[in-house]
Amino acid sequence: IDIALWKFETGKYYVTIIDAPGHRDFIKNMITGTSQADCAVLIVAAGTGEFEAGISKNGQTREHALLAFTLGVKQLIVGVNKMDSTEPPYSESRFEEIKKEVSSYIKKIGYNPAAVAFVPIS
Template sequence: MAKREGGSFKYAWVLDKLKAERERGITIDISPWKFETRKYYVTITDAPGHRDFIKNRIIGTSQADCAALIVAAGVGEFEAGISKNEQTHERALLAYTLGVKQLIVGVNKMDSTEPLYNQKRYEEIVKEVSTYLKKIGYNPDRVALVPISGWNGDNMLEPSADMLWFKGWKVTRNDGNASGTTLLEALDCILPPTRPTDKPLHLPLQDVYKTGGIGTVPVGRVETDVLKPGMGSPLLQSMLQLK
């Protein structure tokens, strides 16, 4: 892997698959990735943060049942992201505006604070993030805030031996409280939305592809009704006839 393609961007290659993304070191298109927890099959969507690709960010965010807001705890990094009109503000506000009411906050790069894994730094960030989330409409009591290090795996899958001061996160909800220590546990506490399966089919399109040997393939998320393999759909038939 070339130096320009490595460094701090090398793990972004897992999701940034377009040639332009890898050359420029930024996310351009939304990129889904699936994994399994104890309770759920989870599909995460890596949405671009660059302002030039706001359309793709809106598409990716609008399809989410829960948003994971990752903020950097590194010296100067958090302050740059949380300042007015910067990415932390924009992404949280966009998620809430698009109806994503469940939120998890990961305070990342705890391994780069001064001193390392600093409790005071984490508490400062939690206070400021919670204040902003409350302003835009989120209830901080319903948000799991987790200090993590994605690089070292701290509090990702298992509790970190370097952050024994962290006694865990708690969320208070009308439909059941939840608590835990890791980011994985926070994902397992997401409440699945109730989808109106008795309503007419509503499938907002993300994109339409033309695939050799198959034809036109519309892609989107089913919001109402149910689609199963082999089912016919008047909506899809009509759309294909129009094309």
């Protein structure tokens, strides 16, 4: 699995979207994609257990956020995915819980959580 690229232009910007694999077996590919980025979109799963595994001490959510910051990506967007699988579906309290926990971690590694957009998605 390799990185995928999509390019487009706006009146003001030239944009390249790099989709880097999130699976642990493809971390080298993720680093290759991230090292070229100005902004990262970190996708975290909202499902019970799934989010907790990703944000745990050895979880990939932490690893990917740290790698992005270390590689010089200073702009971050967090997509909270699978909001339809929360209990109840699209739970605002679950979204806020995830936002609080991710904010706490990304602040420790150098991001300003107030400057990070958190977007609920499914």
